[in-house]
Amino acid sequence: MWQASSAESDGLVAAGGVPQATAPGEGAATTGSPRPSVSPAIHTLGLHKRYRRTVAVKSLSVSVGRGEIFGFLGPNGAGKTTVIKMLLGLVKPTAGEAMVLGAPVGDRRTRRRIGYLPEMFRFQPWLTAAEVLRLHCRLLELPRPSWEQSISESLETVGLAERAGDRVAGFSKGMQQRLGLGVALLGGPALVFLDEPTSALDPVGRHHVRQITRDLRERGVTVFLNTHLLAEAEQLCDRVAVLDKGAVVASGSLSELLGRHSRVRLKLSAAPAGWTTGLSAFGAWRTEGEWTTVEGVDPDAIADLVNLIVAGGGRVEAVIPEHQNLEERFLELLQEK
Amino acid sequence: MIYRIRTIAALTIREAARRRLLAALVGITVAMVGLSAWGFDRLAHGGALTSGESTLALPQSLILFMFMFSFVVALSASAIASPSVASEIESGVLMTVVTRPIRRGEVIIGKWLGLAALLAGYAAAVSVLEMGVVDWVSGYLPPNPVLTTVYLFAEGLLLLTLALLLSTRMSTLAAGVVGIALFGAAWLAGVVGFLGTTFGIGALRTIGRISRVVLPTDGLWHGAIYYLEPPSLLRAHSLGQNENPFFTRSPPSWVYLAWVGVWFVAVLGAAILSFDRREI
Known part of the structure; x- marks a missing residue:
């Protein structure tokens, strides 16, 4: 089984480090008889991505515990988004392995418990905000009687309740980002990936999103936060890793990193x-x-x-x-x- | 699985309705049908043709009009399928969809079914309108309007499936242009095959045959032609007239239709595989 206590107490293992990882088969076994409280939310071992001559991510080994806000920091082009995409199965790693919520990356059932707010995205512009959320209720296969409540809660949380019937085409970038966050929170996920979640928001919006992120932590949700806004990471994150040119150059809690x-x-x-x-x-x-x-x-x-x-x-x-x-x-x- | 496929198919249909794509197509089609109604009326009641000439001119004119509509169906198929994956990858729409508990193959099948339903609706509407109007103004109805419509739809569906495959790897524009170019090339290869048969040039005849296997749009168009041809037209061409882009002697064989079935499965399967391996 997972060396969960070790992974969680040791915290993040930086690139090149070798955590006490499990064999893939052991991790896979946890999906059959899940022990979600035992395995880390995210665990990668030697995750590597190469695009022809360019190495986007260099042998990344990290472990993110359940219920923490983990900040992934780095300049533009450092490879942060590629890491998230590999963890979501959108991009295939060149080498290495990763487990998310105790299951191999891309596991279909596990995806029900994952929320994702991409950095560059759009929703179907011809749908209204409520219809976008309804579509994702369907895709998540939530019980139909719970849809309306989930949708109104989600819209309320991100401050779009009054725009529920408006088409997304008329939304500003910031409103789309809010809606994206609402979609990511649908269905009560156990793990949420937020890729630059406040990049299009004004100061009030940023404050609001930070509050939502803290609320997620209070509910025991793990948040994987990609950001280049260092003040945001400083305010929110329990632990961070700094990525540059695809490699982790430092990691740990903020006090470890700065103290x-x-x-x-x-x-x-x-x-x-x-x-x-x-x-x-x-x-x-x-x-x-x-x-x-x-x-x-x-x-x-x-x-x-x-x-x-x-x-x-x-x-x-x-x-x-x-x-x-x-x-x-x-x-x-x-x-x- | 059915539930998820249905979700994507319904979303695809709703998109077409919301974007007023259908309304635009219907508007253009009604205008073209109106024009053809006027032409057929002149042909039938203008007094310039004898009754014997009319029995040949009306079906041949209808074949020409249906040829034009087959182009519209095929081009529409390519136009709606080429952005279906490519533009959604480019805009990031698909990122939030494929990270949900849905298989990528289900996304492709859902889109294919949704687009196919739209195309079926359009092919049926075009056929009913055009053949109905011709029947109304001239009293001429082809021998098998239903099978004509089926072949018209199948031809469009073929191009739609190809454009969907291209859309998983190319940009919207490239997928659309390549799809339409291949359709045009297949039709031209059919003409080359006709010239090869007429003048006894084996190489040209072979090009025509190969193109019908590689991209069977022209073969299916000839299936539509056959069911538009009344016995009088077939008899008139019985003196050794070869197949040409607007005439055929026989319907496609069962073997050929079986191959078309294999073609559909193979290309749709390739689209699923291609999208499954595509990094987003």
Whole structure:
């Protein structure tokens, strides 16, 4: 069976790492007698996609636990959408394997429990919003008596209740995105893929979508969020992976990703000659007037840093630790690479 | 499975109705039928032809008009089938559909059935209107209007199936253009075959035969012609007249019709397989 506890406690295994994966046959067996609480929501091993000479995704191994919001970050063209498409069976991997909700990718029955909001998409412009949702109720094979309630709840959730009878052709891009989210939430999915879900929305719409995403987590739904809006990931995600040129360059919880890369600002009222000796061991530093900034300090080493300055005869009036934000860390990761 | 196929078929039909495709086609068709009614009226009651000439001119004119409608049916089939998959992939419409618990083959069969129903409706409407109007103004009705309609529909369905296959791999425009070009080439190959038979040129005759096997639209058109031909016309051509684009001596053989059945299954199967392997 799945090494679920290991996968969930260990969290994401970055590209190149080897999680304690199961044999494909074991995963397949879970579809016959499902143990949904045991298997991770998503588990990939060496997932690889090549388009002729271009490698879109390089040997991706990740594990996403049930009920978490997992952020997939990366610049445009990093391969984020390709990963989602492979997990949904829209694109066939060149190598590797993936399990979604304990079943092999593309399993028809499992697709009932998956919602998907694509990045670039359109609904049938000649249908009304309610008809689009009704079509998806049919495709999901939901019990007919539940359709109307599901449709009105979905429209209500995404703020389109008053536009239920309007044709999609007249919808703005943002409204289509809202409708797309409503469609993705139909039928109470266990896993939702959101590919740049707020790219066409105004600030109010973004706030609304973030609230919906948090509500999903509260209901135990796993959310796989592709985004290049780092503030969005910072606000929503339990864990993230940063993808660049098809490869994961960093992964973990936000505190793991940012916590070990603090910045410290120090105010020194007395600084004897040579006090900076040894400062470089803590990180890159610069001085502006009374203030000295040391970048990339390990939070556990801040006390040692202060001790070093004091031992050298310095007088420290203020110590201000500052955490790096995701955007700074993101850019740093891409530059490092 | 039936439920899911029916869902896609109903969606396809509803799309045609909502986009006013049917209304546009019906409008054009009514105008053409009106024009033909005027022409047949002149032919039957204009006084320029003897009764003997009329018995030959009316069926031959009807064959020409039905030939024009066979083109309209075939071109419409290609026009409605070529965007059915390609444009939905391009616009992203299909992404939200195929990620639902539906097999890709069910999407293709559903679309094929929906489009086939539309085409059947159009072929039937065209045949009833045209032959009905000709009967009304001239009193002439071909020997088997029903089988004529069936062959007309089958010819269109053949091109529809081919365009659907092309649509799984090509852009909307390319699929439409290639489908129509192949249809035109098959008809032209039929003419080449006729010339080969007439002038005893074996190679040209072979081209005509091969084209009827590869793309049987021309063979099916000749099936429609046969059931438009009254005995008087067949007798008039009994002095060694070869088949030509507007005349045939006999209906398609059962072997040929069986091959057409195999062709349908093979091309539709290829469309399913192609779409199943297509990355979206």
